[in-house]
Amino acid sequence: MKVALRDDDTSYFTAPEALDRVYGDIWDRVPVCLAVVPFAIGYQQPGIPRAHWHSGESFALHRNHALVAFLRGLIAAGRVTIALHGYTHQDYPGGYEFQAAPDLPDRVRHGRSYLESVLECRISVFVPPHNALSKRGLAAVAASGLDILGSFLSFRPSMRPWEWRAAANWWRIQRHRRAIGRTRREPFIYPHALRYASHAEFGCHSLVPGTTIDALTQQFEEARSLGGNFCLATHYWEVEATLKSVMRAFLDLAARQPCVRFVRAEELFA
Numbered sequence: 275m276k277v278a279l280r281d282d283d284t285s286y287f288t289a290p291e292a293l294d295r296v297y298g299d300i301w302d303r304v305p306v307c308l309a310v311v312p313f314a315i316g317y318q319q320p321g322i323p324r325a326h327w328h329s330g331e332s333f334a335l336h337r338n339h340a341l342v343a344f345l346r347g348l349i350a351a352g353r354v355t356i357a358l359h360g361y362t363h364q365d366y367p368g369g370y371e372f373q374a375a376p377d378l379p380d381r382v383r384h385g386r387s388y389l390e391s392v393l394e395c396r397i398s399v400f401v402p403p404h405n406a407l408s409k410r411g412l413a414a415v416a417a418s419g420l421d422i423l424g425s426f427l428s429f430r431p432s433m434r435p436w437e438w439r440a441a442a443n444w445w446r447i448q449r450h451r452r453a454i455g456r457t458r459r460e461p462f463i464y465p466h467a468l469r470y471a472s473h474a475e476f477g478c479h480s481l482v483p484g485t486t487i488d489a490l491t492q493q494f495e496e497a498r499s500l501g502g503n504f505c506l507a508t509h510y511w512e513v514e515a516t517l518k519s520v521m522r523a524f525l526d527l528a529a530r531q532p533c534v535r536f537v538r539a540e541e542l543f544a
């Protein structure tokens with residue numbers, strides 16, 4: 275069983291110490307997939323200085339020299355891998371970035387090549403800002419060939435660009451739900467990568483304020499009993515002492531299972 279860790283929202287606004295505080299004692303044990311915003315525009319979020327919540331100014335990652343040097347070192351040491359997390363991560367009146375922004379294919383193409391050259395790495399995974407993708411957003415990411423690591427992925431064929439795999443995967447999910455006695459309205463994360471024509475998708479389990487170790491244990495046990503894999507997703511900027519202890523308890527629980535191997539998130543798609 276593969277177990278991976280994903281962390282969202284690293285951007286120009288991120289101090290290296292903020293990542294080190296959460297993952298300094300973790301990333302030698304479990305590599306962290308950092309979902310990075312290449313040209314962040316501020317929005318209301320505790321990890322972003324209040325002065326930029328509404329400034330509308332775009333901050334290219336390379337302007338934070340200390341962070342870039344820090345990330346390059348972490349990548350070289352195998353402690354982190356990099357995923358593309360939108361382009362600006364800004365919110366629009368009509369929705370989140372990958373629901374409402376114009377030029378989504380350009381954002382994926384340029385965001386990816388920019389991060390690959392600034393951080394000297396390869397990128398194969400996309401994480402949608404706010405885990406939100408419109409049909410158009412999904413088409414833009416799928417066309418780029420990037421695999422998607424989400425949290426609330428929609429399997430409904432009507433929400434997706436047409437291809438026969440969309441219908442096949444939808445039936446697979448329905449069969450699966452029935453097999454474990456889960457209704458359509460109940461939350462459900464399919465523990466295997468779902469393959470589409472040019473990319474694959476995998477759903478993560480959220481670690482947010484209020485998440486308990488009991489809840490994570492239950493989700494983990496379900497994935498394990500289904501012969502699946504597991505990815506835990508969080509935001510460094512909201513990990514305080516309580517959440518950190520839940521994260522550590524979860525990793526300890528996973529490490530005790532002989533079948534578990536901690537992997538880079540990219541390996542969930544292998």
Ligand SMILES: [Zn+2]
Nearest residue numbers: 282283403404
């Ligand atoms: Zn985000």
